[in-house]
Amino acid sequence: MSLDWQGALDAVVHHPLFGIGITLGAYQIVLAAYEKSRWIFLQPVLVSMMLVIGVLLACGLTYTEYRKSTEILSILLGPATVALAVPLYLNLRRIRQLFWPTFTTLVVGGVVATATCVLLGWWFGAEHMILMTMAPKSVTSPIAMLVAEQIGGVAALAAVFVLITGVIGAIFGPALLALCGVHNPAARGMALGLTAHAVGTSVALQEGEECGAFAALAMSLMGVATAVLLPLAVSLIA
């Protein structure tokens, strides 16, 4: 009697828990490697993503199937976004003290982040569809996907650009800020959250509570401002 190895492999690979299993496994491997080496290129989200893509390709699984089996993780993103209100509230007193610096940076920095991207993309010869998808790249993916769709981009691609931006911000942001002599935790958090949304915020949270609070604040303000103002700006210019 021969054992049905192929059948067993298929049963494991197509089990609803397989996606969650490889995600959890990849994340912990990367985290452990990062703790050991402290190498900044070992960004948990980026490297876990590459490991998971590698496993999916090796097993011949589609993204749709993986997405379906990790639905529970995606569902938790909602409450996690709501949870950002807590660090925000805890540092509200400090934020209130710095109301005008925060507000000015939000408006000017937000415009710079969005405008430089669209202008550079246009200058480098990207298509209109790609430009409209890149415009909301500095905000969290749910908002970015919604806004991209409204102004003539592709929602799913917007999520990818949002992520690339976040990862670049997480890898180079802290070092660049140090290089520019920005050591104030509020200013560092503001810059990271404003430009690199949730990924930047998770880096900022590692730097400290105040830094994280400003990042969460900048991320949510930038999200709200982009959702309301970007479609308006595009319809005025076009």
Place this chain on the structure above:
Amino acid sequence: MLLRGLTWLVLFQLLGTAINHLFLAVLPGPIIGLVLLLGYLMIRGEVAESVSLASSSLLRYLPLLLVPPAVGVMVYARDIAADFWAIVGALFLSLLISVAFAGVLMQKLITRQARREERP
């Protein structure tokens, strides 16, 4: 304790989703939930232990939660390859410019405000 806090977070998100459907289609439910929870905490004047426990546990795993949407890159490999340099160049330069700009601006404004408060 953790479950009670989680229930509150879910409740606020669902409330946000309802408002999103009724009046505010531009803002996603979780963001409305965030604003609502912030308002609620400000009115209450303190964070309940259960809510703070649930939120710190969830936020600790925020990077893990972002992995599945990130894997979506594999579906768009061809579209990205077509405009690869324009996309990467624009995203990369724009990010570097805006991070440095926002950080320096914010720090300048903070020190200026601090100096002004010293000499009223």
